Amino acid sequence: MTVMMNILMLNTGLFPDQETVLATEEHLGQKNSITHFDISTATQDDPAWDQLAIAILASDQIITL
Numbered sequence: 001m002t003v004m005m006n007i008l009m010l011n012t013g014l015f016p017d018q019e020t021v022l023a024t025e026e027h028l029g030q031k032n033s034i035t036h037f038d039i040s041t042a043t044q045d046d047p048a049w050d051q052l053a054i055a056i057l058a059s060d061q062i063i064t065l
Helices: 018-023 025-029 046-058
Strands: 006-011 033-038 061-064
Touching (some): 006 018, 006 046, 018 025
Parallel strands (some): 006 033
């Protein structure tokens, strides 16, 4: 039995091989809910950080890129 997971893909800009991980997204997305959040720039405002906190709390798995 496959259980649907809430996956958060957090783009930090620090992971050198993002393309490989992102290539798996098509496979993961077939049976899971995937949310993307980009923190690679420091231009986030308070509401954006609040949204990130909500996404983290709602996630079953976090993939940091």
